[in-house]
Amino acid sequence: MATECNVNLSRQNKMKQVTDSTNYDKYPDIQTNTNTQNGQDITIEELQANSSGQAGKTKVGIIGGGLMGMALAYRISELNTSVKVFESDSQLGGLSTHHDYGSFTWDKFYHVIVPTDGSLINLIKDIGLEEHLRWSRSFTGYYVNKSFYSLNGAKEFLLFPLINIWDKVRLVFTIFYGGRINNWKKLETITVKDWLIKMGGKKNFIKFWEPLLLAKLGENYKRVSAVFIWTYIRRLFKAREHPVEKDYMGYVSGGYKTVFDRLSDRLTEKGSNVLLNTSVKSIMPLSDGGLEVRYGDKVEYFDKVIFTAPINVLEKVTSPDLFEIKKTDKSVEYLGVVCLALVTKKPLTPFYVLNMGDVNTPFTGVIGISSLVSSEETTGNYITFFPKYIPSNHDYWGMSDEAIEEIFMSGVRNLYPGLEDEDLVSTHINRAFKVQPLQVLNYSSIIPKIKTKHPDFFILNTSQFVNDSVNNNRVVQHVESFMEQIAEELKTKTI
Numbered sequence: 001m002a003t004e005c006n007v008n009l010s011r012q013n014k015m016k017q018v019t020d021s022t023n024y025d026k027y028p029d030i031q032t033n034t035n036t037q038n039g040q041d042i043t044i045e046e047l048q049a050n051s052s053g054q055a056g057k058t059k060v061g062i063i064g065g066g067l068m069g070m071a072l073a074y075r076i077s078e079l080n081t082s083v084k085v086f087e088s089d090s091q092l093g094g095l096s097t098h099h100d101y102g103s104f105t106w107d108k109f110y111h112v113i114v115p116t117d118g119s120l121i122n123l124i125k126d127i128g129l130e131e132h133l134r135w136s137r138s139f140t141g142y143y144v145n146k147s148f149y150s151l152n153g154a155k156e157f158l159l160f161p162l163i164n165i166w167d168k169v170r171l172v173f174t175i176f177y178g179g180r181i182n183n184w185k186k187l188e189t190i191t192v193k194d195w196l197i198k199m200g201g202k203k204n205f206i207k208f209w210e211p212l213l214l215a216k217l218g219e220n221y222k223r224v225s226a227v228f229i230w231t232y233i234r235r236l237f238k239a240r241e242h243p244v245e246k247d248y249m250g251y252v253s254g255g256y257k258t259v260f261d262r263l264s265d266r267l268t269e270k271g272s273n274v275l276l277n278t279s280v281k282s283i284m285p286l287s288d289g290g291l292e293v294r295y296g297d298k299v300e301y302f303d304k305v306i307f308t309a310p311i312n313v314l315e316k317v318t319s320p321d322l323f324e325i326k327k328t329d330k331s332v333e334y335l336g337v338v339c340l341a342l343v344t345k346k347p348l349t350p351f352y353v354l355n356m357g358d359v360n361t362p363f364t365g366v367i368g369i370s371s372l373v374s375s376e377e378t379t380g381n382y383i384t385f386f387p388k389y390i391p392s393n394h395d396y397w398g399m400s401d402e403a404i405e406e407i408f409m410s411g412v413r414n415l416y417p418g419l420e421d422e423d424l425v426s427t428h429i430n431r432a433f434k435v436q437p438l439q440v441l442n443y444s445s446i447i448p449k450i451k452t453k454h455p456d457f458f459i460l461n462t463s464q465f466v467n468d469s470v471n472n473n474r475v476v477q478h479v480e481s482f483m484e485q486i487a488e489e490l491k492t493k494t495i
């Protein structure tokens with residue numbers, strides 16, 4: 001677990017060496033014998049004033065106000081510390097943030113909680129939102145040859161005309177067997193396509209799995225290893241009595257905004273706080289321990305700093321004396337998402353996920369959030385997401401929202417010819433450039449290995465998930481295992 005958390009528990013010994021060998025000439029603001037501010041010597045009183053924490057409490061700075069940063073901030077603020085979260089955006093949440101849809105706000109991208117998301121559900125309960133947690137039956141559909149098929153429960157599955165009974169048995173076997181594999185390392189060496197064909201046959205692959213892979217990864221699935229589908233099967237089917245039993249999915253009333261608002265309130269109650277619209281520009285070590293964080297024209301001092309933003313930001317803003325990054329000659333490719341959110345007066349789809357067996361649609365799936373979420377949450381309207389997962393060199397990144405909307409809307413009208421203009425309330429194009437790494441063959445050997453070199457600096461982010469998809473349950477688990485190892489250390493005052 002230690003490698004996953006980037007927590008090097010033997011850092012204390014190393015630190016002496018690192019501090020001694022630090023080339024402070026690179027940092028004109030830092031002198032070896034005194035603490036400094038903008039090149040001026042400052043007194044310990046001034047330093048404490050700039051650290052603006054509550055007297056006697058350890059001051060912890062957290063970079064990034066996504067779920068990783070906010071869940072961490074919440075847990076750490078319970079340790080009698082003073083926490084400050086820096087978020088560059090104007091609202092909390094990162095990829096789980098909310099969007100203004102006109103008459104209501106909801107998540108910018110679709111998010112659901114599955115019953116096996118134990119760590120996430122515990123966090124939601126801990127912050128007093130258990131009563132806001134809602135569960136709904138989720139339905140899965142499949143679109144092929146201009147027809148919609150419902151694929152829910154054993155009966156519909158058995159009646160699904162595109163797969164014969166023998167292939168259905170093999171499909172159930174794949175899910176059942178896949179859910180019980182523990183040694184994921186072996187799965188890294190085989191493509192997801194080859195593994196699924198080996199397990200369940202070619203027909204199952206073409207009719208069932210390929211549309212699902214296309215929905216999540218587009219054509220890029222061809223380079224992805226079997227670990228991808230293994231994590232998917234485990235998350236969705238773990239702890240089910242039978243893999244094709246009916247399933248439930250959850251959300252928090254008000255969407256993730258409710259969760260972030262509550263986390264923020266809890267921080268305030270503990271005397272900690274969040275700075276929005278605050279992009280951290282640099283993080284540097286102080287000569288006598290602790291770190292300085294610069295943002296805008298301000299500088300602030302912390303006993304500990306925890307970094308949760310993406311790795312490219314880490315490399316840009318953090319002093320090289322604080323971390324070490326070992327890259328291989330192969331770089332990690334990321335997929336981003338371009339997503340049309342359509343608000344309508346009438347429900348568009350009964351399915352939470354409609355897998356597309358039709359390669360001509362411009363989006364790679366249809367996510368009917370309103371099939372789960374009560375229309376009271378969306379002022380009587382319905383919201384449907386049409387995502388397309390694309391690599392960083394895709395033409396869409398250079399296109400205007402209007403141009404993308406036109407392409408996606410023509411796909412929507414082909415799929416739902418009954419959709420009338422008067423039923424349309426609004427359309428929204430949202431994008432996220434880096435959403436998930438492409439888990440190519442032997443992915444765990446190509447991800448950059450990042451290690452902190454300073455006892456007061458920690459790095460925690462999703463780029464280090466080697467055998468899991470990027471999801472919020474995993475994020476909370478990551479925070480929990482970090483806290484288990486480091487809670488005591490976080491209580492120590494440095495400056």
Ligand SMILES: Cc1cc2nc3c(=O)[nH]c(=O)nc-3n(C[C@H](O)[C@H](O)[C@H](O)COP(=O)(O)OP(=O)(O)OC[C@H]3O[C@@H](n4cnc5c(N)ncnc54)[C@H](O)[C@@H]3O)c2cc1C
Pocket residue numbers: 063064065066067068069086087088089092093094095096109110111112113278279280281308309310313317337387432435461462470471472473475
């Ligand atoms: C389309 C889509 C669908 C998804 N569906 C689900 C789902 O159904 N269920 C699920 O569990 N998960 C889902 N996820 C995944 C979920 O959104 C992520 O797991 C989660 O948001 C990751 O949180 P994070 O805090 O690690 O990273 P992020 O959310 O990326 O947060 C990092 C934060 O750091 C901030 N930052 C960056 N640079 C700086 C700087 N210099 N100074 C200060 N702040 C900075 C960013 O603004 C951002 O807020 C989905 C994601 C997407 C995109």
